[in-house]
Amino acid sequence: MKAATIYDVARRAGVSHQTVTRYLQGFEGIRPSTRERVATALEELDYRPNSAARLLRTRQTNRIGVLADRIDESGPARILSGASQLAQERGYVLDIVVADGTSAASVAASLEMLTEHQVAGVLATAQTEIVFDALRAQKIPAPMLLESQFGLVEGQPSLSEVAGRVAADFLLDLGHRDIGYVSGSHIWLASEGRLKGFESRVKERGGRLVWVREGNWSPSSGADAWRSLSADERDITAVAAANDSMAMGFISAAHDDGVAVPADLSVLGNDDMAEAAYFLPALSTLQMDFEGEGRFVLDTLIREIEGLPPRENLLLGEPKVVIRASTAPVFRARNS
Template sequence: MPEQPATRPREAKKPPTIYEVARLAGVSHQTVSRFLRKDPTMRPDTVRKVAQAVQELNYRPNLAARSMRTRRTNRIAVILPDSTSFVPTRMLSGAAAAAHEAGYLLDVVGLGGDAAARAARIGTLLQPENVDGILSFTPLAENMEGLAPSALRVPIVVDGEYDDHMRSRGLLADATPAADIVAYLAGLGHRRFVHVAGPRNWASAWNRRRMYERAVAEQGLISHAVVDGDWSVRSGWDAARDIVAGSGVTAVFAANDQVAFGVIRGLQSLDIDVPGEVSVFGWDDDELGRYFDPPLSTVAVDRERQGRAAFERLLSLLQGDRPAAPLDTTVLNRLVPRGSTGPAPSP
């Protein structure tokens, strides 16, 4: 039987180069490089042409080659506290998308152990041969007290204001939408309210409670009760059955969506119609709320925008640009009325 000629494996198609992108866009390869660095001085029409060529060719920067040329790793360390089960997935998604567009990869690092162990971990990350920069979603000052100023060899951005349990503080604990919720429900004819709050040691929960109480007082409404909760479905369930039912309350503002789910199910377990008899408003835009029965009115929080803005601040430091503008927190929160709220019932 004659031998069959050996078949050669088909060569993989080579990835496009920066020169091919430049040729397709009708610009120099230096211009493409400026585009990849997000040079703010580029003309909009040039940016558009290069972006179109990058997309058409599915061009991806060669990080290894760039690292050898620039002596950079093209890696960013994202630091999270190790003492929490909460992972800011949506913030990470926004930061990762912005990093990818700029040609960087993110490494997520948890800070565990005692103070010495945390400081040692940070000291390792501060070496430029390991990462180009650090984006932290947890405070670092206390963990860096033992480090010499000469150790700070890469740029650092600490995003937002969080404690070591990812509890928001300061601007990111902004509770302005609580007043908007009260005003929205008052516009539907509601006059008697209950607020099922979050834990008092969370700044975001405390601020929502305070803003709720202020808004109710300013509009001449009645707050039947402020119930201490713990962010859980169970705290909403208990409040609905023990406080709201039979009280004449027609509107409940829950500190988050989990609490709101509990309020709704607690009321429904007593055959109290939502929103026919009691309207319920939550906070966080948990995906489940869109498919709940009834769909939950809530506050949508744009965490992707927050994560993207945090990375862009770090990128401006890496590129030596002027500092990026601080995040406008007023654009983070948006009221989303759905089926769990409706007009107050007739007396």
Template sequence: MKRATIYDVARQAGVSHQTVTRYLNGFEGIRPTTRAKVQAALEELNYRPNGAARWLRSRQSNRIGILAHRMELSGPGRIVAGATTAARSRGFVLDIASMDGEDGVSVDEALDVIMEHQIAGVFATAQTDVVRAAIAERGLDIPIAMDSAEGLSSTSLNPRSLPGALAADHLADLGHSRVAFVNGPRVWIAANQRREGFIDVAAQRGLQVVWEYEGDWSAESGYRSAQELPAEVTAVAVANDSMAIGLIYGLDERGVRVPEDVSVIGMDDSPESRFHLPPLSTVRLDFEGEGAYLMNMLIAKIEGGDIHEVPRYRLPELVARGSTAVVRPANARS
């Protein structure tokens, strides 16, 4: 038997399909008589799209608003992808509003967009304190998901600093002593935390961080950093894979070989990193798992579920490939 559509429901109730859609989305401004007609038509036709059954039982909206910052980057894009898959499997639909997470006005405008709808919760890719402050100032009375650090609470280290710590340990294990760090924008929380992990472990392992550079997550900024890399450096840790790939390209233009002259390790394990020449050593982050974890935490809060039963996601892990190697005695460049 063919499933009923919203157009079938609209004809049965004698209303427009837009009215049926507004009813299913939790819009309150529908006259009681019209609401009763739509309700009756839904029941008569046994209309049950994803999430509609929940709405009919509990009057709880099945829409979640997402504030998305820099989705063109591998990390944020994969977090939202994981969140979207988790939401869809639970019968929720998403309203996504793009924002500039470094601009408070942009965050406010994105919040205005998603708050125009009847939403059950807010999911924010909160890479900056600007985003967190803007949301806090709103004093929203609906569940919010921003920080997934508790999803990695099985480690004694700060989970956000673990990628930098793993990179420093790897370079120390290879015998490097004079190293550099290429970071993302320091306005980003992840950039600060990855640097913190790298600097702390470098100090513990006796590495000298002789040079640092602040990029913008792009391969272009990694390429620019290669033009300034001091000759004494034998290894570079880079806060994401895109900048690491740009750095390697820039070093090649200077006649500096990777890993023979300089070892390079990135962070993220972006899909293209293992296909680079040489294949990029990196720290794998479970972005999709993080997005699913955050979304399932949010849905547990919305539905009054037990947040402690939400499955954790994977810890960062080292992926050693061809761009890092044991330091050579005469490895420093002139």
């Protein structure tokens, strides 16, 4: 069967071929109803951009190198998923190489592997300062984008900081004032941003951050955080964790010591992993638009590759709390 063209898509959607082209290029000024018709037509016709034709026209490869780290973790994996979806829609292929974010030598070796063949650009989704320092020192003969600290609005706090603030506001609004925090590893920029946002908002609103324990994103480190607490440190009403895995480990260890969640202690996670809804108790958590972030950062790089102006606004959903059974108002919890 002959591959569908933009003219076929335009006829199916009832729009001009110029509208289809603008949609594929990420143009924002298209009415929502028109965007929906075009998206439906693209899916129904299984449209694939003619990257070979573009390559001949521009003498440019359609391959984008991606330097990634910790793709076993929920956030980085979902960022890559969103980027991969957009790459397919825009006719690009992602070459993904994983680097150890704790080693500059590993980053250099992975980057050398990534650029052995011609790439149109390089996207670094790795999340540690070590990775970023190594990348900044490299001379890449192609556009390069370091994904990390995008804010919801230009010049405003990073997404990680916003997530920390939203988490703090949620627990404070429930009446909690003495709160603990389980952070991720300090070498991760997302971990540092979430802690910074959480700590500042608790202080701004008159709460007390009683303690901070550093984990490594794993459930076992969340359990270790609970076990490390003194009797006085356990006299709190709420805990926030920088990801769901650590929150689950924390709850499990607390349960082993006879602490009931949320009757004795409210626990809030971050990331909204698929497992969070099925944990006992079901975990309250922050939902992050990781897929949208992946699409945005790759779109930003593609626009630079194709000589298009950058977008004026960052169109990402603000982190929001998904309320489940692991959190409760402080007075109800303590009196239940």
